[in-house]
Amino acid sequence: MIKDTDFDRRNEAVPDPKDGEFLVRVTHLSFDPTQRPWMSRDTYVPAIPIGGVVRAAGAGQVVKSRNPNFKEGELVQGSFGWQDYIVTNGTTDIMPVTKLPAGVSPEQALGIFGITGLTAYFGLTDVGKPSAGDTVVVSGAAGATGSVVVQLAKALGCTVIGIAGGSEKCRWVVEQAKADAAIDYKRENVAARIKELAPKGVNIVFENVAGEILDASLQNLALRARIVLCGGISGYNADDPNETIGIRNYLLLIGRRARMEGFIILDYAPRFGEAVEALSKLIARGALKTPVDLQEGFENIPSTMRRLFEGKNIGKQLLKIADP
Numbered sequence: 672m673i674k675d676t677d678f679d680r681r682n683e684a685v686p687d688p689k690d691g692e693f694l695v696r697v698t699h700l701s702f703d704p705t706q707r708p709w710m711s712r713d714t715y716v717p718a719i720p721i722g723g724v725v726r727a728a729g730a731g732q733v734v735k736s737r738n739p740n741f742k743e744g745e746l747v748q749g750s751f752g753w754q755d756y757i758v759t760n761g762t763t764d765i766m767p768v769t770k771l772p773a774g775v776s777p778e779q780a781l782g783i784f785g786i787t788g789l790t791a792y793f794g795l796t797d798v799g800k801p802s803a804g805d806t807v808v809v810s811g812a813a814g815a816t817g818s819v820v821v822q823l824a825k826a827l828g829c830t831v832i833g834i835a836g837g838s839e840k841c842r843w844v845v846e847q848a849k850a851d852a853a854i855d856y857k858r859e860n861v862a863a864r865i866k867e868l869a870p871k872g873v874n875i876v877f878e879n880v881a882g883e884i885l886d887a888s889l890q891n892l893a894l895r896a897r898i899v900l901c902g903g904i905s906g907y908n909a910d911d912p913n914e915t916i917g918i919r920n921y922l923l924l925i926g927r928r929a930r931m932e933g934f935i936i937l938d939y940a941p942r943f944g945e946a947v948e949a950l951s952k953l954i955a956r957g958a959l960k961t962p963v964d965l966q967e968g969f970e971n972i973p974s975t976m977r978r979l980f981e982g983k984n985i986g987k988q989l990l991k992i993a994d995p
């Protein structure tokens with residue numbers, strides 16, 4: 672688990688943009704579990720170097736510009752990092768700087784139309800390939816990604832079982848996200864409860880947690896089930912993720928003729944527009960709730976990051992560090 676003392680807060684003069692560059696005042700930071708492995712090792716992107724700015728998606732406002740494509744006052748998003756200003760030429764670290772579409776707030780841009788909303792959409796539709804009538808198990812069901820998966824799967828006519836920690840979250844998953852049932856993994860035997868709720872087996876597992884929770888789902892697969900490996904937060908704080916995330920029941924895939932597939936949302940960048948359109952339609956007809964846990968204050972960066980690992984957030988974890 673990260674500690675406040677793992678980070679060094681430095682004050683520097685606000686940089687001036689050169690020709691082709693612009694200065695962004697960062698207003699909102701996105702908190703994503705994947706930042707934790709980024710701090711420890713090379714993953715699908717290089718590790719954050721010791722002494723470097725912590726990589727993070729963020730939204731902000733252009734406050735000075737020497738780039739004709741970005742005007743002062745415009746709201747933008749990108750991989751801005753844990754800092755309150757950034758000078759950029761339009762490309763940041765792992766993603767380009769893009770303008771927020773008219774009418775889209777920073778909370779929406781970083782949440783439902785940001786990495787987690789898009790991950791839910793493509794992970795479920797493209798990797799999971801749901802059909803009406805399928806039974807879908809979603810772990811991390813009250814989180815940013817999971818809560819959208821639950822609602823998308825319901826909108827597609829699936830039966831949905833959410834897994835989350837604690838009775839408040841489980842109540843939210845059923846009452847607000849409209850899952851058919853929720854399992855409290857902190858209190859219940861997950862494998863036994865899935866069996867009870869889905870006696871014919873599970874067609875899609877949308878996995879955000881991995882480890883023992885994934886093992887419980889693997890014991891309950893229907894024939895030709897699809898396991899969408901989205902994330903494995905239960906192992907992100909481990910020194911050796913391969914040891915702790917290890918699953919026992921993977922051989923059950925054979926008898927069930929099941930498929931387990933990982934994906935990284937960044938690969939879907941050319942198709943993001945498709946997801947934004949589909950998600951917007953669901954929001955417009957009231958079929959998609961997009962809760963945000965909005966904390967405030969630059970000094971609360973480490974504690975906001977910890978909220979993901981303490982399970983304190985319902986929906987997207989964000990931190991506001993300035994007003995646009």
Ligand code: NDP
Pocket residue numbers: 702703704705786787790811812813814815816817834835836837840879880900901902903904905906934935936937978979980981982983984985986987988
């Ligand atoms: P969430 O909003 O879901 O927040 C994380 C949640 O994980 C917590 O609220 C907590 O919920 C749960 N959690 C934390 N620690 C544990 C644990 N030890 N065991 C079980 N549950 C735990 O985060 P995101 O929606 O941003 O991310 C969800 C998953 O999706 C992550 O694994 C992330 O890495 C992955 N992801 C993958 C992407 C890809 O491209 N493949 C892109 C974006 C996200 P609770 O209280 O229920 O325990």
